[in-house]
Amino acid sequence: MKLFTIGFTKSSAQHFFCRLKKSGATKIIDVRLNNISQLAGFAKRDDPRYFATEICGMEYEHAEALAPTQDILDEYKKHHGDWDVYAKQFNEFMALRHIELLDRDALAGGCLLCSKDKPHHCHRRLVAEYLKGKWLDVEIIHL
Template sequence: MKIHTIGFTKKSAETFFGLLRTSGAATLVDIRLNNVSQLAGFAKRDDLRYFVSELCGMEYTHQPDLAPTQPILDDYKKRGSDWATYEDRFFELMARRGIEDAIPRELLDNAVLLCSEDQPKHCHRRLVAEYLARRWGDVTIEHLS
């Protein structure tokens, strides 16, 4: 099983959709808490659904259960909580939600997890992929740059 990840920030539409197209993935799984912000540009939910279908031949789905809660995000982004605390809180949240049982494996097999951060190092998409890889055991992760 392979899970790809991508962020749209600091990428042109050409680069972003090119990476999706060449990944060979079948589905783009949007794991953002808020996917309709004007700041998202070409990555707003309805536009993105259209673009990935037309430009990449991919399906689109939004899975907010794979996103952190607003308080976890706010503590990290607005109140200066450190990354290690964010990671711990988000891993605990995923465990409480039981995402390894709640999200069908078929949905994420050869799929791309999408969030906004340009790099995976400090991004929840990496944490979701790593959490599921530990739980499911047969997952390869590829971060699309």
């Protein structure tokens, strides 16, 4: 099973959607807690659904079940928390939510969308790695 990840910051809409379209992903799975920030540019509110369909011919889903809680997010972002602490808290939270019980077929071929340009310090990587650890046959492809 392939699971893609992508971030939109530091990317033009053209570069973002070209990478996505060429990737082989079948849908965008938005794993942001809040997708309404003005800073999101072409990736805010209902825009990604429209662009995914019109430009890439793929589905779009906002999957808040794969997002951190506001408390976990605030501690890391607003209070300049430690990445390792954030990662541990979020991994524990995913385990409590049992995200591995989500429909595999609904996630197969999907591309986890978040804001960070690189996956290194982004929760979309943590989600992909968590699922790989539970399902074993997941190939993670960071775009």
